[in-house]
Amino acid sequence: MSTLSASRLKARAAELGFDRAGITRAEPSPTLDAYLRWIDAGMHGPLGYMARPDRVERRRDLSVILPGVQSLVVVALDYRGAAPAEWLTDPSRGRFSAYSWGSDYHGVMLEKLEALAAWLTRETGGAHRAYVDTGPILERSHGQAAGLGFVGKNTLLIHPRRGSLFFLGEILTTLECDAYDAPLPQATMCGSCTRCLAACPTNAFPAPHVLDARRCISMWTIEHKGTIDLALRPLFGNWVFGCDICQDVCPFNRFAPETREPAFTPNAARIAPPLVELLALDEAGFQARFAGTPVARTGRERLARNACVAAGNWGSGEALRPLIALLDDASPLVRGHAAWALGHIGGGAARAALDSAWQRETDAAARDELAAALDNRE
């Protein structure tokens, strides 16, 4: 059986544009127990797929995914882009998390990983399988085992000199490797720092290294399909897609390098556009702005829902006109969240629009939102 050359593989990974690569034995994830406890506690919330028995089984045993698997190549690609700081703190703008400012990383990473796997086949043979994000693998845990960083208290994989603003991808291979990487020493970890835990506006960290997805802004704004929890909405600030707070406050990210990947160059229209623009986006406008980005999967309906929450938090009369228009949106989800925002902004025009919407609204959930918004004003 041929052996994978670690140095040649890492050189090829660098040529393909990956910023770092590490190789570890394809053993069960070292933090599998923590994952099982997380599922048992229900902290995956609406991410039902995370708890599916077949998914749990694959995380336990990588050979279920690739029979004969021996090694795991883990790669990292930095995504940090530059953005005008004043946009990010402006409540009249809807903030997108930094990972979404460029093209969708799934496609960018997978293309490079497939190229790396094809090179490996030509060079050494073996069978391989490439994954980015969506595979049944605990990527951060294996990334740590492959020497790419340590799991921080915010649960992100952090490189001690490059921070956490990088994506992960993997190749599972049946090849043995001539030089496996070692995990980083414990000394590089968070120490007594708890900034990420304290800064989370929704208190999503019940303990260091544990994120309760049921409270995470990222989960609600990107993954959740329905109504956003009423108690959490005021805590979202101006985030409309994902959240970076637990990374922004992390001291290790002071040294995060800017991305060298051209596909991740930020598009100014997708960093923190004015909320009034986001509220007014129809499907065609949404596609024109977000096709080919991670936002496309979340879709126009959920982005409009999120923009309503941010507009309610902004609380400005400037948002009234687009919000009132959204009381007639085709989606009851959007109509309901527009009602919530108008209830928060208040005033005569908002009240009149809510009253008139109450006369024609037929959807039960949207009517509940309207009733609550009208009560809010009394």
Ligand code: B12
């Ligand atoms: C589901 C998911 C989410 C969920 C849940 C997140 C979570 N923390 O579990 C939601 C939607 C909330 C989410 C949000 C984000 N995500 Co996400 N997500 C995933 C996904 C698909 C699975 C993660 C998972 O298995 N979670 C279950 C938990 C239990 O496992 P874990 O995250 O590995 O956590 C480990 C630690 O907690 C550790 N642990 C537990 N106790 C202890 C104790 C000690 C002492 C130690 C050392 C470790 C430790 O063990 C756990 C099990 O391995 C991965 C891709 C993948 N296949 O791995 C991407 C991934 C983790 N996400 C990623 C990103 C970029 C994000 C966001 C930054 C996006 C954004 N800006 O909004 C946020 C970050 C939020 C956060 N603080 O985690 C990247 C992270 C890259 C990195 N450098 O770490 C990944 C790896 C995708 C990728 N391919 O790049 N995500």
